[in-house]
Amino acid sequence: MVKTKLIFIPAPWRSGTHLIQSLKNLPGVKFVFEPWDIGDSISKYYRKKLEIKDVLDTIKKYIDKDKITIIQEKRLGFFIKELIINFPECKIIHYERNKEDWVHSFMNRDIQKEPKGKEESLLHYPFMKDEKNAKDFFNQPKEIWLGKAWEEFQKQSRKIKSKRIIKIKYEDIVLKPEEISKEISNFIGIEFNKNVFGKPHRNSINRSKKNENK
Numbered sequence: 536m537v538k539t540k541l542i543f544i545p546a547p548w549r550s551g552t553h554l555i556q557s558l559k560n561l562p563g564v565k566f567v568f569e570p571w572d573i574g575d576s577i578s579k580y581y582r583k584k585l586e587i588k589d590v591l592d593t594i595k596k597y598i599d600k601d602k603i604t605i606i607q608e609k610r611l612g613f614f615i616k617e618l619i620i621n622f623p624e625c626k627i628i629h630y631e632r633n634k635e636d637w638v639h640s641f642m643n644r645d646i647q648k649e650p651k652g653k654e655e656s657l658l659h660y661p662f663m664k665d666e667k668n669a670k671d672f673f674n675q676p677k678e679i680w681l682g683k684a685w686e687e688f689q690k691q692s693r694k695i696k697s698k699r700i701i702k703i704k705y706e707d708i709v710l711k712p713e714e715i716s717k718e719i720s721n722f723i724g725i726e727f728n729k730n731v732f733g734k735p736h737r738n739s740i741n742r743s744k745k746n747e748n749k
Contacts (some may be wrong), residue, residue: 539596539603539624539625539626539722539723539724540602540604540624541603541606541625541626542603542604542605542606542626542628542723543606543607543608543609543611543618543622543625543627543628544605544611544628544629544630545607545608545609545613545614545629545630546607546609546612546614546629546630546631547607547609547685547688549605549632549637550630550637550705555628555630555703555708556568556607558605561603561725561728563602564601564602564603564604564605564622565599565602565604565605566605566607567597567605567606567607567608568607569608569609570608572593573590573610574596574608574609574610574611575627576589576593577590577610577611577613577614577661578610578661580614580661581661582661587617587621590617590619591621594622599643603725610660610661612629612688612692613660613661613691615627615629615692615700616695619695619699619700621629625699626699626701626723627699627701628701628703628722628723629700629702630705630747631689631702631704632704632705632706633694633705633706634682634685636706637681638678638681638685638707640645640678641681642678642681660684660687662684662687671674701718701722703718703719718730
């Protein structure tokens, strides 16, 4: 079995990524969680404030050649094509949550008021062209702009077809943890460990079962 030495996990917040972060406990793994400078450089690249080399150099500084490096960052989802081209050894675990559940998880949370540099707002994302665009976006009903944001997060990954990308649904991890754990283990070339994933919340299990029966 050939181990993959570089793994990217592009996943927007509140997608249940806590279930996959147990990968950091595997021996020989360096798990990089939400490095702000990588996400910020991707946003600036899309706004033509940085060159692609600047983004790649920012990513490279986190790579440990002696370990399996796993980098989880939301805005990597807007940079998948570039990752495939410029890191030919990498693999990508694309993480997706049901749109309705994702929107529901945000309805009692005002991300527009979250402080910059900590939990960043949508203003920092490539699909926000400028402040006016962001203002118009947020003037829509919350459930509408959240749904549109979800679509933007999924757009690029759906266009790209590659054997180096595995698409994992949050609901599948919740309902079939061992099966999905084996699938990911085989994909990245590590020995199967049934404890790779954390335990889902009871509400997540109930909502996942409800969606599965629709």
